[in-house]
Amino acid sequence: VSTTGNATPRANYHHGNLRNALAEAAMGLAREGGPEAVVLREAARRVGVSATAAYRHFAEGQGDLLGEVKNMAQAVLGREIGRALAECEVPGADRRRLAVDRLRAAGEAYVRFAFAEPGLFNTAFCRDRTSDARQPEALHYRESPAYIMLSGLLDELVASGAMPTSRRPFAEAGVWGTIHGLSVLFVDGPLRGITGEERHETVRNAIDGIVRSLTCAED
Amino acid sequence: VSTTGNATPRANYHHGNLRNALAEAAMGLAREGGPEAVVLREAARRVGVSATAAYRHFAEGQGDLLGEVKNMAQAVLGREIGRALAECEVPGADRRRLAVDRLRAAGEAYVRFAFAEPGLFNTAFCRDRTSDARQPEALHYRESPAYIMLSGLLDELVASGAMPTSRRPFAEAGVWGTIHGLSVLFVDGPLRGITGEERHETVRNAIDGIVRSLTCAED
DNA sequence: TGTACATCAGTGAACGCGCGTTCACTGATGTAC
């Protein structure tokens, strides 16, 4: 009843911000069981509200809810990478070295996230009726946080002189593919069950390969 | 009733080889809709048999059936790569060139399969109760056709002198990750919807990167 | 400041759906004598 400085207008209307509460609960489901576990009824149950209530806030029902969770999961991954990059500001290093270190840090953060939060990782990249229908053929991957950050890192690599401009076009896909592929193989694929030791070594080795392929002299 | 040279003993007992028929039908489901579409009841329906009948041939029920389909899908992928390799025997080229060409052909075949048969591709790498339970922590990825072939190709690369031995350890994961990652991003991920042209260019570029990272001079 | 009314966020029961699985069964096939 009190309007104690809640950011949302209309807070404490009935529930307050049911939409956020449902999205948060659904995030929990995604975290625990991946996209298939994002079940509208269960999210409502966890919030303590009838399933019907969700339709006030997610007009399209379950599809809408999953779409929201997917975006949130992508955002979390982006934030995780961002944090790794922020810790990467070694002042002594030269530009080339720094650009390489940052790419490495981002890649490692990506795989680390996939491994630490497999449910969210899978949700971030799941098929999703809502966004599929909205832009059936459009390439909105450019809006994905991971892609944006990767693109910037490659630009840095070129700007620092570590990587020749001729290799810049299409470079995103190769790097993203490698990091994403390793993540997928570790999380759900045939490389699941590998030890942490081996996993780290494998990732480090793969990133070495990426860096080498981007920075080595022409042959 | 006639025992006309059917390979299977007991052929035409009641149905004949119901197990194979169910597996084949389930492959069709996987092809059309991925692992979630592998539904025991529907497979039985397609074969024209009661759902219960399936339990005679897949004791654990749906999990067993899915496991079988998963193996079949992996085998198809392996066969597809094998075919691409078989077409790669250019007699004029030297060993180094040949080894590189073969790796490239295998990678392209992998992505091509993923794109042509997304349902089977997803099924080949889906989580699967049966095999997960059977070897919870064991690394049976070494038995996967894709891994075996990749391993051999890398050996050829070393043997031909194109790739230094020092880079051989852990090399599988990086290459597999790249190819698999691109496939996943194309099939279900943010790179879905890309044009065939761009896709080919991207794959070629990524494989160039792999080859460069394996064969370039130390820096 | 009070009151009538519109709106808006929720409820709860019910729907149809398709799934995996179990049960008691039946009828064809194979086999021992």
Added chain:
DNA sequence: TGTACATCAGTGAACGCGCGTTCACTGATGTAC
């Protein structure tokens, strides 16, 4: 070669489950006068 019997591969009805979604509704909140 016939016959009684065991086995084996199938049937069909039924179960419980949980889902997404719709429906008519109610009671709190906001608003016009």
